[in-house]
Amino acid sequence: MATELSKIRNFSIIAHIDHGKSTLADRLIQRTGGLTEREMSSQVLDNMDIEKERGITIKAQTVRLDWKGHTLNLMDTPGHVDFAYEVSRSLAACEGALLVVDAAQGVEAQTLANVYQSIEHDHEIIPVINKIDLPSAEPEKVRHEIEEIIGIDASNAVLASAKSGIGIEEILDAIVERIPAPKGDADAPLKAMLVDSWYDSYLGVVILVRVIDGTIKKGQQIKFMAAGTTHLIDRVGAFRPKIEQLPDLGPGEIGFITAQIKEVAQARVGDTLTDAKRPTAEALPGFKEVQPVVFCGLFPVDAADFEKLRESISRLRLNDASFSFEMETSAALGFGFRCGFLGLLHLEIIQERLTREYDLDLITTAPSVVYKIRLTHNNGEIELHNPADMPDPTKIEEIEEPWIRAVIYVPDEYLGSILKLCQERRGIQKNLTYVGGRAQVTYELPLNEVVFDFYDRLKSLSKGYASFDYEQIGHRAGDLVKMGILVNEEPVDALSMIVHRATAEVRGRGMVERLKELIPRHLFKIPIQAAIGGKVIARETISAMRKDVTAKCYGGDATRKRKLLDKQKKGKAKMREYGSVSIPQEAFIAALRMGEE
Incomplete structure (x- = not known):
C-alpha cells in the first residue's frame, strides 16, 4: 500500500568529492536499521570497485529509510562535474537537500554548482558541517563561508562527524x-520521472522512478514519453538498501x-513514464539527450x-x-573504436573499467573535442570528432571550437600561478x-585546452587546494589548424591533433623531441x-646506427677505409628510400600520454 504523502521526505546529499557524503549515507542507513552491523560495509551505496578506491560516486544511488514513523528517500548524487545531468535529474x-561541507576545507566549486541547481528546484536546504x-x-x-558564498542561513547548521557517528540523529x-x-494526486493519470537506470545481469534493466501523480503497479502497461516505447512492468520495489518488493508505488x-x-x-534518464492506456497530458520538463563532449580512440x-x-x-x-x-x-594502430564521453573523468573511468x-590492454589516442567546420561554397557545416578526418584546408571557411565558463576556487597564495x-x-x-x-576566479576557456591536462596542472x-567546475557556453570561431606528425616523411x-596556430609550434616541437627519444635508431637516418599542411614547423633527426665495416681493413691506405664508408653511405641512402620505420607500441603509448603535457 502506498505511503501517506505527509509521511514522506525525499532528499539528496550535495557535497564536493571527498567531503564525506558516502560515509554520511552509510551512517544514516545504519542508524535507521537499514542494515545490521554485520551487513554494513563502508560506502555501501557505491557498487563499483573504482568508486570505493577513488572515493567518488559515479552512479547516483537511492535508499529508503524509516525514522520516527516517516519514510525518508535518500538520493546519493555524484559530485563530479562530468555527471552534472544525473545530478540535475x-x-x-x-x-530538499543536505548540503555537506567539510569543516576543514570549506565550500568548493562543485558544491556550489549543485547547490545553485538545488535552489533552482526550490529546495529546502539543510547545511551539515561534517x-x-x-x-x-x-x-x-x-x-x-556558507552564508557568505551561497547566501543561505547557516545559523542552524547541523554539526556532525559521519565517521565518528556524531550528529546523525540530529x-x-x-x-x-x-x-x-x-x-501529488493518486487519482490522476500516472506521471513518473525516470531518475536513473542500470543493467542487472539477473533482472535486466532496473529503472529508478519518482512518482509524481497516480500509482505504478505490477502488470501495468507503461509508456516512455520521450522514447515512445511501451513496456509491461513485472516487478515494483524499493531499496532498503536490500531489494524489497512492493505491490505499488504511490505519489511522492x-x-x-x-x-x-x-x-x-x-x-x-529524465524521461517521463505514464500509463499506456490512460496517458498524462504532458511530459515533465527538463529531459535532454546527453551529448558526448570529449572524444578519443x-x-x-x-x-x-x-x-x-x-x-x-x-x-x-x-x-x-x-x-x-x-x-x-588507423594505419598505425589497426582496428579500434572512436568513443565519446561526458568529460575526462568519464573517459578515465570507462578506460579503467575496460582494463579491469x-x-x-588499451592504447588511448589524445582526447579531442567536437569541432564545427563551416565549408566554403555553401556546402554546409560538418562536425569533426577525429582530427584525422579533417577536410582539405582550402574547403574550410572557418572552424568553431567549444568554449566553457570555468569557476576556480583557489587559496590566495596560489592565485598567480593559476x-x-x-x-x-x-x-x-x-x-x-x-x-x-580564497579567490574565486571566473574564466572563459576553449575546451580543447582543458581536455589535455588542465585539471592535473x-x-x-x-x-591540491584549487577546485574547478565548468559549464559549456557554445562554440566560437578560432584560428585552428591540423598538426600532422611525419616519421620518415610518412604521416x-x-x-595528428587540432591545435591553435599560436601554440602549434611549441606543441609540435615538444612532440618531435619526445618521439626522437622514443623511436629506436635504425640503420638509416630518420627525420x-x-x-x-605542407609547412614543417618542427624537426628532429634520429641518427643512423653505424656498422663497423672497416674491421677488415687492417693496414694499408686510409683511402680504402674511406671507400668502404662511402659505399655504406650510398647503401643507407637507398635503404632509407625503401626501408620502413617500425615504431614500437610503447613509443605510441608514451607519446600520446606525454602529448598531454
Whole structure:
C-alpha cells in the first residue's frame, strides 16, 4: 500500500568529492536499521570497485529509510562535474537537500554548482558541517563561508562527524522537521520521472522512478514519453538498501521497476513514464539527450583482442548509455573504436573499467573535442570528432571550437600561478572576487585546452587546494589548424591533433623531441617532422646506427677505409628510400600520454 504523502521526505546529499557524503549515507542507513552491523560495509551505496578506491560516486544511488514513523528517500548524487545531468535529474526528484561541507576545507566549486541547481528546484536546504572532530576543523569559519558564498542561513547548521557517528540523529530529525512533504494526486493519470537506470545481469534493466501523480503497479502497461516505447512492468520495489518488493508505488514515492528491457539506452534518464492506456497530458520538463563532449580512440595493444574489445564496450554501453562508440581504423594502430564521453573523468573511468573488468590492454589516442567546420561554397557545416578526418584546408571557411565558463576556487597564495595557467591556455578572465582567504576566479576557456591536462596542472600548481567546475557556453570561431606528425616523411594518423596556430609550434616541437627519444635508431637516418599542411614547423633527426665495416681493413691506405664508408653511405641512402620505420607500441603509448603535457 502506498505511503501517506505527509509521511514522506525525499532528499539528496550535495557535497564536493571527498567531503564525506558516502560515509554520511552509510551512517544514516545504519542508524535507521537499514542494515545490521554485520551487513554494513563502508560506502555501501557505491557498487563499483573504482568508486570505493577513488572515493567518488559515479552512479547516483537511492535508499529508503524509516525514522520516527516517516519514510525518508535518500538520493546519493555524484559530485563530479562530468555527471552534472544525473545530478540535475536526482535533484528534480527531491524536495530538499543536505548540503555537506567539510569543516576543514570549506565550500568548493562543485558544491556550489549543485547547490545553485538545488535552489533552482526550490529546495529546502539543510547545511551539515561534517568532520568537526578533525584537529584542523573550523566549523564557525565554514558556517560564515556558507552564508557568505551561497547566501543561505547557516545559523542552524547541523554539526556532525559521519565517521565518528556524531550528529546523525540530529540530521534525521532535521530532515523530518524542515524538508516539506511531496505533493501529488493518486487519482490522476500516472506521471513518473525516470531518475536513473542500470543493467542487472539477473533482472535486466532496473529503472529508478519518482512518482509524481497516480500509482505504478505490477502488470501495468507503461509508456516512455520521450522514447515512445511501451513496456509491461513485472516487478515494483524499493531499496532498503536490500531489494524489497512492493505491490505499488504511490505519489511522492521513489522506488524501482523492471519491465523486461534489455538495454539501458532504451531507458533514458529524465524521461517521463505514464500509463499506456490512460496517458498524462504532458511530459515533465527538463529531459535532454546527453551529448558526448570529449572524444578519443581506443585501440587494443594486441590486434587479436579487437573482438574482445567490441564485446566489452557493448556490455559497458548496456550499463552506461551516456557514452557512444563507433568503429575506426588507423594505419598505425589497426582496428579500434572512436568513443565519446561526458568529460575526462568519464573517459578515465570507462578506460579503467575496460582494463579491469574485461582484462584488456588499451592504447588511448589524445582526447579531442567536437569541432564545427563551416565549408566554403555553401556546402554546409560538418562536425569533426577525429582530427584525422579533417577536410582539405582550402574547403574550410572557418572552424568553431567549444568554449566553457570555468569557476576556480583557489587559496590566495596560489592565485598567480593559476592565472598564468589560464592565460597560457587562451583563457579570458571574466571575474575575480575574494571570499575569506580564497579567490574565486571566473574564466572563459576553449575546451580543447582543458581536455589535455588542465585539471592535473591546476591541482599540482595549487598543491591540491584549487577546485574547478565548468559549464559549456557554445562554440566560437578560432584560428585552428591540423598538426600532422611525419616519421620518415610518412604521416602518422594516430598522432595528428587540432591545435591553435599560436601554440602549434611549441606543441609540435615538444612532440618531435619526445618521439626522437622514443623511436629506436635504425640503420638509416630518420627525420621526424611536425607539419601544418605542407609547412614543417618542427624537426628532429634520429641518427643512423653505424656498422663497423672497416674491421677488415687492417693496414694499408686510409683511402680504402674511406671507400668502404662511402659505399655504406650510398647503401643507407637507398635503404632509407625503401626501408620502413617500425615504431614500437610503447613509443605510441608514451607519446600520446606525454602529448598531454
